[in-house]
Amino acid sequence: MDKNIRIIEIKQSVFAKNNVDANETRRELKDKKVFLVNLMSSPGSGKTTLLNALINELKNDLKIGVMEADIDSDVDAKSIIDHTGVEAIQLHTGGECHLDAGMTKVGLDNLQSKDLDLIFLENVGNLVCPAEFDTGACLNATILSVPEGDDKPLKYPLMYKVCGLVIISKVDTLKVFDFEVEKAIKNVHFRNPDAKVMLVSAKTGEGIKELADYLREQVKAWKGN
Amino acid sequence: MDKNIRIIEIKQSVFAKNNVDANETRRELKDKKVFLVNLMSSPGSGKTTLLNALINELKNDLKIGVMEADIDSDVDAKSIIDHTGVEAIQLHTGGECHLDAGMTKVGLDNLQSKDLDLIFLENVGNLVCPAEFDTGACLNATILSVPEGDDKPLKYPLMYKVCGLVIISKVDTLKVFDFEVEKAIKNVHFRNPDAKVMLVSAKTGEGIKELADYLREQVKAWKGN
Numbered sequence: 001m002d003k004n005i006r007i008i009e010i011k012q013s014v015f016a017k018n019n020v021d022a023n024e025t026r027r028e029l030k031d032k033k034v035f036l037v038n039l040m041s042s043p044g045s046g047k048t049t050l051l052n053a054l055i056n057e058l059k060n061d062l063k064i065g066v067m068e069a070d071i072d073s074d075v076d077a078k079s080i081i082d083h084t085g086v087e088a089i090q091l092h093t094g095g096e097c098h099l100d101a102g103m104t105k106v107g108l109d110n111l112q113s114k115d116l117d118l119i120f121l122e123n124v125g126n127l128v129c130p131a132e133f134d135t136g137a138c139l140n141a142t143i144l145s146v147p148e149g150d151d152k153p154l155k156y157p158l159m160y161k162v163c164g165l166v167i168i169s170k171v172d173t174l175k176v177f178d179f180e181v182e183k184a185i186k187n188v189h190f191r192n193p194d195a196k197v198m199l200v201s202a203k204t205g206e207g208i209k210e211l212a213d214y215l216r217e218q219v220k221a222w223k224g225n
Numbered sequence: 226m227d228k229n230i231r232i233i234e235i236k237q238s239v240f241a242k243n244n245v246d247a248n249e250t251r252r253e254l255k256d257k258k259v260f261l262v263n264l265m266s267s268p269g270s271g272k273t274t275l276l277n278a279l280i281n282e283l284k285n286d287l288k289i290g291v292m293e294a295d296i297d298s299d300v301d302a303k304s305i306i307d308h309t310g311v312e313a314i315q316l317h318t319g320g321e322c323h324l325d326a327g328m329t330k331v332g333l334d335n336l337q338s339k340d341l342d343l344i345f346l347e348n349v350g351n352l353v354c355p356a357e358f359d360t361g362a363c364l365n366a367t368i369l370s371v372p373e374g375d376d377k378p379l380k381y382p383l384m385y386k387v388c389g390l391v392i393i394s395k396v397d398t399l400k401v402f403d404f405e406v407e408k409a410i411k412n413v414h415f416r417n418p419d420a421k422v423m424l425v426s427a428k429t430g431e432g433i434k435e436l437a438d439y440l441r442e443q444v445k446a447w448k449g450n
Contacts, residue, residue, distance in 0.1 A: 042267045042268045042269060042350070042373075043267045043352045043373055043377055043380065043381060044267060044370075044372065044373025044374045044377055045373075070380055071353065071380065071381065071382065071383075072379075072380065072382050073376075073379045073380050075376060075379065075380070095383070097322065097351070097353035097354050124353065125267070125352065125380070125381075126322070126351055126352070126353050126354075127268045127350065127351070128296065128322035128349065128351050128354070129322050129351075129353070129354065145269075145372065147269065147370065147372035147373075147395065147398070148267075148268055148269025148270075148372075149269045151298075151300060152268055152269055154297075154298045154300065155268065155295055155296065155297065155298050155300070155350070156268060156296065156350075157296065157297050158296075158320070170372065173372070173398070173401055173402075176398055176401055177398075
């Protein structure tokens, strides 16, 4: 039996099983009226810093929980708790480069807050593997930080295909880097014409309110009221 | 049979086979007196831009070839050819998040230049998976760009453990970001006490000559003269 074909079969069966689990998670979230956002990006694009700013903008009218995935460290969950006061748990992937639906479900079952409206899942910093695994989230979002360059959607196609929301971050540094916002948006839409693109800076606060408003609308639509 | 145990066995057997292939590649490179550098980093940390600056510093006294790995696009190999004139080929991973020894060997066999002294392999932008696969390179190097933050070695342990050279890049932007160089170096050495750390800016040219000198010494030592 050809070895390559065998490897592909294993991988496809992993994906098929994962998709079943992810759909089941989404059905449960719909029943409970909880909106789960899967936030992905490169390492160091500012996921945690953005979440802190965003949660402080949203926490007065939505009950929020956070799941921080990391290979090894605990610094992100601690940062969320220190800066926002909402419940945050750390998921250690044990060296794995992504979260799948099963690991996400373990996280959801371990959140202790009741009646959450919105849960953020901060995935492992990686533009490749997390895009391959449906976590069961209601919205996939990715951050493209200005220092990374406006060509990233060309180089990591699947990440941009699976994300309904693309957040261009660190826009306060546009003066320092050769990053053309229009080109970046064009590249995003080349991969996914339906993606919503928003510009923010967690440092200056630019765009945070608009992003919070957008998420508020998404939560409302998901809850069906 | 427990399903989890079976998955681990497959993975370990993949690694074992890969290590055999990588060691074979390294032996061949030693015989041919060719030094192969496996350059890894997050997406957007500036691998290609740094390579362009570095190759222009080195190309008068060393014969250089470049293998650019990417999931889909061809922009990096084109950039190297346009900016340096050395031979560069693009390796498409077909969605894969890393290069292994077998893919690297295919690349090496496809370089057409004869009597190369130094080959750069630019791996897929990813701090997790490429660290797991020995490519057969003589030196593993990673870039930590200032905008990513000084905590990356804490969050991506294996990448820093396997790299003998850590290049802190985009140091011209130190004034814009909360990045402490001393803390970054301490975090690198926490993961790998023997790692050589160098600071560069491809934009201003700072540190490029020193990095080129360091690589020149490594090539000389590898060739045994």
